[in-house]
Amino acid sequence: MVKATIRFFCIFTSGIFLWGCDTVEPWERGALTQYGMTADRDPLDAAMAEHVFYTREAAHGGGSVGGGGCGCN
Amino acid sequence: MEYIIIWSRIKPLVLAVLVGFLTIGLHEASAKVVEGDTFPDLSNFEFEGEVPEIEGKVVLVDFWASWCAPCKASFPAMERLYQEFKDRGFEIVAVSVDDSAAAYSRFAKRSGATFPILRDLGKKLVATCAIEAMPTSFMLDKSGRVHAVHQGYAGKKTDEQYKREILALLAKD
Numbered sequence: 001m002v003k004a005t006i007r008f009f010c011i012f013t014s015g016i017f018l019w020g021c022d023t024v025e026p027w028e029r030g031a032l033t034q035y036g037m038t039a040d041r042d043p044l045d046a047a048m049a050e051h052v053f054y055t056r057e058a059a060h061g062g063g064s065v066g067g068g069g070c071g072c073n
Numbered sequence: 074m075e076y077i078i079i080w081s082r083i084k085p086l087v088l089a090v091l092v093g094f095l096t097i098g099l100h101e102a103s104a105k106v107v108e109g110d111t112f113p114d115l116s117n118f119e120f121e122g123e124v125p126e127i128e129g130k131v132v133l134v135d136f137w138a139s140w141c142a143p144c145k146a147s148f149p150a151m152e153r154l155y156q157e158f159k160d161r162g163f164e165i166v167a168v169s170v171d172d173s174a175a176a177y178s179r180f181a182k183r184s185g186a187t188f189p190i191l192r193d194l195g196k197k198l199v200a201t202c203a204i205e206a207m208p209t210s211f212m213l214d215k216s217g218r219v220h221a222v223h224q225g226y227a228g229k230k231t232d233e234q235y236k237r238e239i240l241a242l243l244a245k246d
Contacts, residue, residue, distance in 0.1 A: 026207045027170040027199045033140040
């Protein structure tokens, strides 16, 4: 009985937490196009991060995406 | 022991809450306007701009935003269609989902479009239609039923589809 109760509580709590997960709807993506949402809005920081990735992991580019955030291009 | 008694008492409540959450989640996921559905009545929603008279007309309802490049790219083509078919009972309702009223009116003015452009206040219409991409447009027949749903804008290909559908729907009684 106790085991079943604990199991149920775990499932219930997971359900509550998963309930908080949500997707950004296509019509809400305007917020993602704002300057503050840009990952590389500091050119110096972006260049330094790029340098670190390049020298340590031989990875170059591919750190950003194009488009206006509408998910349509 | 006390704990087990308390749990046995609250268990139905906990189950009810869980089932309630799941039901609401499933309902939200299934609320969507698809082909064959009657398009929501525009008079039930709030807009910035004047809602045109669409009863008995073939209507293209287009959801767009000033931050969506393909949406803006579709405007010249929609204007051409509007000019070509407006006298034969065709209407375009371009519904913006912009948060910013300034961005909306700036583009609406700059586009030079003569068809009705509205802004969905509170984004209730777009949420009711539950579109999956921007832009999305709904081609409605004369009875207000959704004939076709277009996701995205593929330039000439979409223009030709629009034209084919408009001609077919205008030809119907």
